[in-house]
Amino acid sequence: MDLASRSVKKLKIANVLNLGIKELYSLKADPTLLVLIVYIFTFSVYSVAKGANYEVVNASVAILDEDHSPLSRQITSALLPPTFLPPVEIPSSDMEEVLNNGNFVFVLVFPPNFGRDVLQGKQPEVQLNVDASAMTMAGNGAVYIQEIVLAETIQYLTPNKNFQASLPIKISIRKLFNPNSSSFWFNAVMQIINSITLLGIILPGAALIRERERGTIEHLLSMPITSAEIMFAKIWSNGLIVLIATALSLQFVVRELLSIPIHGSITLFILASALYLFSVTSLGILLGTITRSMAQFGLLVIPIIIVMYLLSGSTTPQESMPEGLRWIMQLSPSTHFVALSQDILYRGAGFLAIWPLLLVLIAIGGVFFTISLNRFRRTIATMA
Template sequence: MFSQKIQNIYQLGCKELWSLWRDPVMLILIIYTFTVAIYTAATAMTDSLNMAPIAIVDEDHSTLSERITSAFYPPYFIPQSTELNYMDAGMDAGEFTFALNIPVNFQEDVLAGKAAAVQVNVDATRMSQAMTGAGYIQQIIQSEVSEYVLHNRKVSSMPVELEMRARFNPLLDQKWFGSVMEIINNVAMLSIILTGAALIREREHGTVEHLMVMPVTVFEIMMSKVWSMSLVVLIAAFTGLKLVVQLALQVPVEGNLLLFFFGALLTLFATTSMGIYLATMSKSMPQFGLLMMLILIPMEMLSGGMTPRESMPEVLQYLMLIAPTTHFVELAQAILYRNAGLNIVWPSFLWLVGIAVLFFYVAWKRFKDTIHTMT
């Protein structure tokens, strides 16, 4: 009896894989999600300062002002000399992220020891570059003024020397973070899409009724979808991690991949159950897509991948403990970034086991009721 159930689950899962193989749209989505999407997230969505347009209004036309003007160059800035009457209009039009105004008699005031001010306007709507760029501009101006006046770029001396060491990402490279986090997010997203789409496709084609007249149970139908779609996502995630993250982007991954993918498997058990549950709640594929967006976007935003959970309100911190992505992000970052072992990440694994069992039971109950209603 038990062997027959295993055989039914295996054969039904093979049917799911064959149906997926004959769906070119889904195949393209899988390939794109774990190749182009990962590379784009790692390289295009950078938080560092890169090619920021800056307008420079030099009203002094002195040696010092020219030194400051020439200090802004690519790849950090794209300098553009302009006139004072166009500076504000250019920022209003979104042409400049920064606008630097060097006033008349600036060099004379600096050499005379008088208070000299330089105006820097920052377009704060461009948050990814505004704060970083403002700090860069301040450092550049201070360095140039110090070297011109004191013939030394050292701005000030501190009684305490600060030694900063960036661990786990010593170069502070955005690619290290963006590429791995994209894989983590795509595992949850793709598993929900594939499982839910498979169930809705069967319902639209009328094959669910055919399954119910066969000697198979609702549990066997669900398990077949869970293992087949989880296998596809695991293979795609492994391929993306090896080919895109490690080979193309040259991001070192020092953690135990076997432990990471075991955590991914537990997460997939929960997210595929979510996909089945959402599919039973939906009457069509567009409705399923809308429901998935309402669930998936908050899960990814509040799981700790974009913003540390410690920075969120306490209510959200406790509420997101029920989300599998919260614990997957926690264990994935610990394993892949910090080479953590099972002795450190075991609480996350325990949470995932409980959440996966709960989600599977709720989805099984809902699927069973839906099938009985249909029959």
């Protein structure tokens, strides 16, 4: 802590500015990283938003109809696109085969005399076989089919009666912020957040290793500059690139190309992203000091980014995780940044609502920076 504080006190803004400009020129001369940045904030955001669906879309359904009554045909005709593909009738001998081969996600079986038993007040069983290897579609689709079977059966028995009006209670569902429950609204923004994490770690770490491999780090050691100045230069320059790419992606990819509304202030989101980048760029430099080559850096970065991505709350809500793991992930800046981003971009939260999370990001960033600076100083000392 004392070493870090003394280095920060000797900080010269001009040195930090000039070193940061040097970093920008180095990045400009690296076409691979430039292509990666453009790809991650354009095609990657678009493809994930459009390609990864949590809703039931075009689910394949097979019908094994041993009744052929008006009721079974009515239920079958209610399985409509785009939720379901047109149902395909199969013989009973093929049911196990089509499930084992993955030809259909659902096989709906109507028993003999199904329509007659319903009219006589009996309770016949309709069997729904599900290929649960398609996890999300299997869970949600089974619920949809169950609701369709019940609704069409009630409509068949009482065609002129409003069944909902006869219930003692009525549920009124109001969806805020995403009224159509569209997954691509969610996926696009979360992909940008994950891209900030990815590049925030990779760019400064790769810059440090690139200087070591090219021998330019020795040139820096011969200059009258401190380790804190070198670190701050790498943080602001690489962070600036990520912030610019983030703002452009939100405006042109999310808002204009995908037509996804942003409820909150992009300026406030950029401020939160800057504080978050202070943490993850420091982490990237720390990983760059631990590894000796770009290959080692890549192998070390992969598991760290995967853990931060999967357990930050961007894919799985924090509330559904084990309590111990949830407490551990509070030490990760990605957890708080995901919560911040969702509050700002989805719910339109203002500064007064999110300032506690901003303070947490500042505190975590300070810890990461101090650890990285001390490690960076020791690394430089061994090279001097």
